[in-house]
Amino acid sequence: MLSWAALLVCALALAGFFTAKGRAVALGGDTPEVLHSRPVYHGGFVAIRTVFAGLGVLILGLILTNIAIRWALYSGLPAGLSEIERDLIVSDGVALANGALASRTGEARDAVAALYGRLTTLQIWGLALASVGAAIFTLMQGLRQVSIPFRARSRFERIVQVILTISAGIAVLTTIGIVASLLGQTLVFFSEIPVMNFLFGTLWSPLSGVHDGTMDPDKVGAIPLFAGTLLITVIAMLVAVPVGLFSAIYLSDFASARARSIIKPMLEILAGIPTVVYGFFAAITVAPFLRDTGAAIGLSVSSESALAAGVVMGIMIIPFISSLSDDVINAVPQSLRDGSYGLGATKAETIRNVILPAALPGIMSAVLLGVSRAIGETMIVVMAAGQGANLTANPLEAVTTVTVQIVALITGDTEASTAAGPAFALGFTLFCVTLIFNIWALRLVRKYREVYD
């Protein structure tokens, strides 16, 4: 229904375009130069206004009515229910109305379903009529405005510029959205759980101590997750930094053009492989391989070891480090290399004494971005690292990470409103930590660019 309304609005806009254009052409007659704006701008202005009005009413209305319906559903519930029960009844009622399976049925749920059905029907018809009406109204108004002196082009261009500005603003809106959504839930969580317990507690088992929707503050210590994340990140960087850096050095200063043309695409392939594929590789191949190798030399390696996840994550980050390092090494001016070669330095001496020190800020920022990626990487650890919050520094044991726990909490069986608290608190921590690394890295790059560009 609503998509038909949207289509109708677009059709109206199209009709408006041709009508307005036709009117302008008629006004111009044999001397089209008397028109301030060419007919196509009159058409465009009418069309864009119509679309704006129609779709604007539709989208804004949809958002507002959705919120209103939700409010209506909750306020219609019998009093004296806990928040979780209210959530459950509403989600079941909505499911019933949509013909899906509900966890339970009952009077309250049927009432919600009936109300929901009535309200959505009203919403759909109301919105469809309102948006088409708004479109027709602006269309008519626009057509009346078509005249010789009307500045359709300036108006049209102003609208275009507004759209462009809004587009650019979406990036900012996204950031605001991230911060707001994470912060909102996190603050609710920290109003029940002391921040210190979360940041410095050593026992993580948030869902085992839930009573009436509140958690046991002694069981939400995230230190094991931070330690696990750190351990896997360190292993990943131990793999990625040497391999990536030496690859970059070889590529930029030793490899022939032919070798470069083979090696660079190879590294790009490594960079283009989705992380879920790396996760599969880690879980199915690397982890069993490490376990069997360990068993062969008398080491007991867990089948979900930090080592397996870390090594594969390292492989994933290699192209990241190598391509960024290759860029910054290449950006070191040739004159510095010449200066060094001119003094009789070998390539190795030039690289070690001149190029690497000069490129160091850039390489550092590549490493920092790599660390940020490793911390935020999800699929590899979800598939290859463990679930149990195990506080250990032994890479052969299973550890869990921040991202693994977010996924476990959100996709688990626990009622969403309970699991969301710790999940969003972890997400907020993750966002803050990676943000620090990113900003640090971007600063370094900027400084580096200032020196050599």
Added chain:
Amino acid sequence: MSDPIKFHCKGVDVWYGDTHAIKDNDIDIHDNSVTAFIGPSGCGKSTFLRCLNRMNDTIDICRVTGTLLLDGDDIYSRDVDPVQLRARVGMVFQKPNPFPKSIYDNVAYGPRIHGLARNKADLDAIVEESLGAAGLWDEVKDRLAAPGTGLSGGQQQRLCIARAIATKPEVLLMDEPCSALDPIATETVEELISGLGKRYCVVIVTHSMQQANRISQRTAFFHLGNLVEYDTTDAIFSTPKDERTIGYVSGRFG
């Protein structure tokens, strides 16, 4: 003008890919004097200069043929390591290119990689001596730990010269060392080069005929990859023989 011959070059050709940059040139370069290469832009004088310490080796598509003898030994022989050759034949570039290190480390770079100093005191001595020879010691002796890139253009270029001298070369190649400097800095560097010419074999590429006239004993004029004329500086500027040389030194083209 009976200085011993340092470089003996015969039938030297240089190609960049398919471009024939230097065409069958013969030249003898004398020790303990300054030899200037002049000529219009793109005439191959810098390319030829870079053959003398095999800097062209760092460019993949560059190919050099012919005989180039340093003290009678073929520098393009398989036995010669370009690294060793470049230590003997130092180079100063058009744009000052100090490393992003301290002044001290810039000068000490060569001695360190070539193992010219037994200890810190030795190295200090070499640094002081080289900076002194480049006329920079008095200006920087109190801030040896400051970055070399913080110096003025002329100072940077003298630092590069000091850096080259510190490696104890036998020959100094200079590729338009003053083109990026202001007139006052140019004057200082020119004086320095004149002085160095008494102790080293100095080869300088320059755009400025006045400069060649002021500081060199011999001048070679290059045109379109050919060595057109090579004689004492006085002869080139007062009684040039070739039409092209006459045209160039009188300022009709270039």
Added chain:
Amino acid sequence: MTDAASLSPSVHTTDEAAVRLKKRRSAETRLKAYGMIAIGLAALALVALLWNIVARTMNAATEHYIAIEAQIEEGEDDFLKVVKKSARAGFPYVSGRSGKRELYGLFSDGAADDMRRARDAGTLETGDAVPMRFLMSDTADLYMRGEFGSLENQESAGTLAIEEGGKAFTLRTDTGAFTDALGRAKAGLAVEADSLRRQAARQSAGITAQEARIDSVTGLEREDMLVQIEGFKAARDRLDGQASALDALVTGDGDTLLELSDRMASFFVEANGGILKLTEVSADIARAVPLVPMNDTDAAANGAWSLRILDRPEIGRPVKDRQVAILETLQRDGRIEEVANWKFFSLSDSTQPEIAGIKGALIGSMWTMLVTFCLAFPIGVMAAIYLEEFAPRNRFTDFIEVNINNLAAVPSIVFGLLGLAVFLNFFGTPRSSPLAGGLVLALMTLPTVIIAARAAIRAVPPSIRWAAMGIGASKTQTVFHHVLPLAMPGILTGTIIGMAQALGETAPLLMIGMVAFITAVPEGITDSATVLPVQVFNWANASERAFDMRTAAAIAVLLAFLVVMNAIAIILRKRFERRW
């Protein structure tokens, strides 16, 4: 440096310098070697990864069918029953509850689905003996691929006399034909004894540990501990006893019959058209039960019978001995067909690996990508135009710029949380829908598109803009008529690369419920759906082993899409990129 010394006296031509030079050169060789090793390691990782995928994908490229005669009545609806009935009719010698269960276990539910589809299409024949192909179950299929080891064939040595005795047979040779089997069975026992002893040793360790602590505790705790120690001791003694009993069997001579168990390798005798499973064995004599009946009980001559061995114990594999025997017989009779697995593309997710396909996930990915593209491309391009062409250089645009760069590096899972909180919970976008997924992925892809589009717009030389403005075009006209068309190849290249990233993205989609088990093909952007990478994740987590190769196959499809997209991007870049 043979002639180094002959050069003129210089600090650089001394012997000392030559020695030093050699060292410096070897340092250089070392550095180069490190570089090559690093690249070699990266290449090795890539090859290992791809080889893993390809090798497993090959297995998923085909599936096995059992050719059988089916009894299908007119108007039949319960096709699962048809499969069972036909199986019983095809293998009348299989009896008993467990026997029948094992027989049914060879067939997939997909066999019934095939018949139902044929019925719906009107191509299903009916009758008492309709020649049909029944899809094999996942475990039987794995056996056919040798996943549980292959059946070894030992050619017969000497004549095999067969005596019938009740349900079992006694098999006799006079050439010690079963000596090897006996040896292997004993080796199996020895391994088992060892494992029992290790368990006993663990109990002993527990005893020692507890006894060391016992003096430090008192009261109830001490009593508990004493009870515990007694328990450990009893367990240790029991395990030791079992191990010794096994030892006695192992050291027994070759003439005593050794009882075989499901913890040892399985031994079969193929003779007279049937397959017998050995239950007791000595060097010359064995007792066996028939799994596939023999035509007669005549003595089998040398060369007319064979001993077949499956090394993996029955307890350690899902395909039981009877199933092995039936499959081998079918194989011998040429009734097993291996055909290309096109169903993988026409079926959606299932809990049974042999009838799981990626159609639903492919369509889901398509809808999601459609939403992502429709949002990220126009918004990204317009944002880029604004930032490059219209934005004043001030703190706000600086802020936007920093913002975009930061967004590009925000962990994907955080975008998932954003989607959960904003799109699902606040705006009420349907859970698990391509709309929600597309919205989240669009926000993630936006920075990539903006950065690429800005670079492409910046690469258009200002002279083009001056030319357009010079003939009286407005700023907007200049941008949309002249700059944008010239920048379009670069923008499209960047967009395709961003879309390729989005196509492989998994983590944020888990947050908005796309991880749910969905068997229906989505018909629009608001239906519940899953996408290809999430399908990979789900299958990789499944416990059935047969999902492994299908996971790899799904990955292969995903990678194929990525390769195609990147190839298009490269071609675009090569064909249309202009150097100004």
